[in-house]
Amino acid sequence: MSLANPLQASFAESTARERVLQLLDAGSFTEILGPSARVMSPHLSQLGVPSSFDDGVVVGEGRLGGQPVLVAAQEGEFMGGGVGEVHGAKLVGLFQRALRQRPAAVLVLAESGGVRLHEANAGLIAVSEVMRALLATRAAGIPTLMLIGGANGCFGGMGLVARCADHVVMSDAARLSMSGPEVIESSHGVEEFDAKDRALVWRTTGGKHRYLMGDCDVLVDDQLGAFREAALQLLGQARPLTLEALEQEHALLAARLADHGDCADAVDIWRHLGIPDAPSVVNLDAADVRLLKHAVQEGAQP
Amino acid sequence: MIWTDLLPGLFGEHHQVSREGELLRGTAQLDGRTLAVVGTTDHAAIGIELALAQARAVLDTVRDHPGRPILLLVDTQGQRLRRRDELLGINRYMAHLGLCIELARQRGHRVIGLVYDQALSGGFITSGLIADACYALPEAEIRVMRLPAMARVTKIDEARLAALAESNPVFAPGVENYVAMGGVRALWRGDLAAQLREALAQAPITDERARDGAERGGRRLAAEVAQRVAQHPAQA
Numbered sequence: 001m002s003l004a005n006p007l008q009a010s011f012a013e014s015t016a017r018e019r020v021l022q023l024l025d026a027g028s029f030t031e032i033l034g035p036s037a038r039v040m041s042p043h044l045s046q047l048g049v050p051s052s053f054d055d056g057v058v059v060g061e062g063r064l065g066g067q068p069v070l071v072a073a074q075e076g077e078f079m080g081g082g083v084g085e086v087h088g089a090k091l092v093g094l095f096q097r098a099l100r101q102r103p104a105a106v107l108v109l110a111e112s113g114g115v116r117l118h119e120a121n122a123g124l125i126a127v128s129e130v131m132r133a134l135l136a137t138r139a140a141g142i143p144t145l146m147l148i149g150g151a152n153g154c155f156g157g158m159g160l161v162a163r164c165a166d167h168v169v170m171s172d173a174a175r176l177s178m179s180g181p182e183v184i185e186s187s188h189g190v191e192e193f194d195a196k197d198r199a200l201v202w203r204t205t206g207g208k209h210r211y212l213m214g215d216c217d218v219l220v221d222d223q224l225g226a227f228r229e230a231a232l233q234l235l236g237q238a239r240p241l242t243l244e245a246l247e248q249e250h251a252l253l254a255a256r257l258a259d260h261g262d263c264a265d266a267v268d269i270w271r272h273l274g275i276p277d278a279p280s281v282v283n284l285d286a287a288d289v290r291l292l293k294h295a296v297q298e299g300a301q302p
Numbered sequence: 303m304i305w306t307d308l309l310p311g312l313f314g315e316h317h318q319v320s321r322e323g324e325l326l327r328g329t330a331q332l333d334g335r336t337l338a339v340v341g342t343t344d345h346a347a348i349g350i351e352l353a354l355a356q357a358r359a360v361l362d363t364v365r366d367h368p369g370r371p372i373l374l375l376v377d378t379q380g381q382r383l384r385r386r387d388e389l390l391g392i393n394r395y396m397a398h399l400g401l402c403i404e405l406a407r408q409r410g411h412r413v414i415g416l417v418y419d420q421a422l423s424g425g426f427i428t429s430g431l432i433a434d435a436c437y438a439l440p441e442a443e444i445r446v447m448r449l450p451a452m453a454r455v456t457k458i459d460e461a462r463l464a465a466l467a468e469s470n471p472v473f474a475p476g477v478e479n480y481v482a483m484g485g486v487r488a489l490w491r492g493d494l495a496a497q498l499r500e501a502l503a504q505a506p507i508t509d510e511r512a513r514d515g516a517e518r519g520g521r522r523l524a525a526e527v528a529q530r531v532a533q534h535p536a537q538a
Contacts, residue, residue, distance in 0.1 A: 030537045032530075032531050032534045033527070033530060033531055033534070039523075039527055039530075042522065042523055043472055046470075047458065059531055061536070061537060085521060085523055085524050086523055086524075086527050088524065089512065089523065089524040089525070089526075089527035089528040089531075090527060090528070090531055092512070092524075092528040092531075093527060093528035093529065093530065093531025093532045094531055094532075096528060096529075096531070096532035097531060097532045097533075097534070100532065101536065113455075115423060115446055115447075117446060117447060117452050117455055117456045118456055118458075119472060120446040120447075120452075120472055120473050121444070121446060121471070121472050121473065121474075121479055121480060121483060121485070122472050122483060122521055122524075123446065124423055124426070124427070124431075124444075124446045124485070125431075125480070125483055125484065125485035125511060125515070125521070125524075126524065127427060128427050128431035128432065128485070128511075129509060129511060129512060129524070129528075131400065131427065131428075131432065132432065132509045133509070135401075135404050136509075139404075139408055156423070156424070157423070157424075157427055159393035160393050160396055160397045160400065160424070160427055160428060161397075162393070162397075163393050163394045163396075163397030163398075164397050164400060164401060164404075176393065177388045177391070177392070177393055178381050178387070178388060178392045178393040178396065178424060179381060179383050179387075179388060179392075179424070181385075181388075182454070182455070183383060183451060183455070184383045184384065184385060184388070186450075186451060186454060187383040187451070188383060188384065192384065192385055193385040193388075204385060204388055204389050205388055205389075209389075210391070213391060215391050215394055241401060241404065241405055241408065242405075243361070243364055243365060243405065243409075246361060246398070246401060246402055246405055247361065247365075249398055249401070250354070250357060250358065250361060250398065250402075253350075253354055253394065253395055253398055254354060256390060256391075257350060257351065257354065257390065260390060261386075261390065263389070264386075265389075266389060269389070
């Protein structure tokens, strides 16, 4: 990162450790079980697959706007950010730490394909443990924030974990969903989902679509400083899990199915949402998409 | 086991569970106490509609019958692999199901998961795996992904993966491995009603799976690593 202002650097093109360092207040980050601790996967060597000294996730504590926070960042360059036994346990431990320390938030810079398939069963259980640990933290009133901006997106079990958190922040370069396009294509053919059609992939699962649908709360530019600013705004803002809140969520999801369930493409949904020139959304930057959503919501008021 | 054999094994004649498509929903009585039963059958692919229908059943139980135990019956081939589901945000629909179960747990409902046939990854994380405790029948199978797809993603030869699934507990689909790793609390053999009764009385409400995995020798590092992160001395 040779830019004069590192906060303007691309989130997507930075490493997990660079992201953490720029997101938090300068000099405040302390890593826990960092690479020198060499806590590594017990499963990869038997497959002849290289291990990583940090098992692909950075965890630790620091400050954001002067307030104490805990933070985790998944490294998409190592096994696509997949969650294995150790990787998952580091995330679980961070949430358990939050219950003792009561920070202003736990930030998860998620970049992951979900379960690390090389650790199959152990990875699946680990993802479930991460979800339970996040929910225990959320239940204690400690805000959990998912910041999604990596090139690999946030999929599979981590796509589920993301939607269990209090808040989701995405960049327009990021994706959030369940099954990757390659898996769907290999299951039902290229007519179902052409994984090589990048425009189709991004408008189906990318940040702009997720923001317009309300699946992420904040849409930012692909800049470290923009993620930092969004996280600062969300500190201390817990969203309690209540019957009323889940009834509202249920009504929203039922209405979405009724309103858009027959849409073949994101552009059709955007048109349904009242966006006049729906095909042009793909060319807008994050700020314009935010204005557009605001305008649509204003227009929907009686 | 098919669900029409499973329910008499658990409850005798004392159940009112019906099937709507691939959804199982209803109530049952054990020792005079009513349970809510929610689940799927026919190796259901969990799409947005089925996730929402299960969430409705859980929410209705929380709203109308505070404290009523919930039994989740798992038989799924995983999440539905369609572009439409991704477009509409299937991860949010499935997470919603998970959050409804979490809400039930937080409000004092005992939630027991039972894999009675097969479980696959996505459909399992927000059902049986988010219960207080998850159990399985001995003949059930739990997989992360089918081997051809796994071979494509991992770039490991399918024949090698098949060999690993025969011998390596991390890859094998047998539920015994899940017991050893702590992901499944126990297998139910013989008197199913007695084991459900015991689960309702004994299942932990906190997540004990990493500790179980360490004690049983199937997953040695998870509990220790989590504890090291949680207990690491704080910086001033």
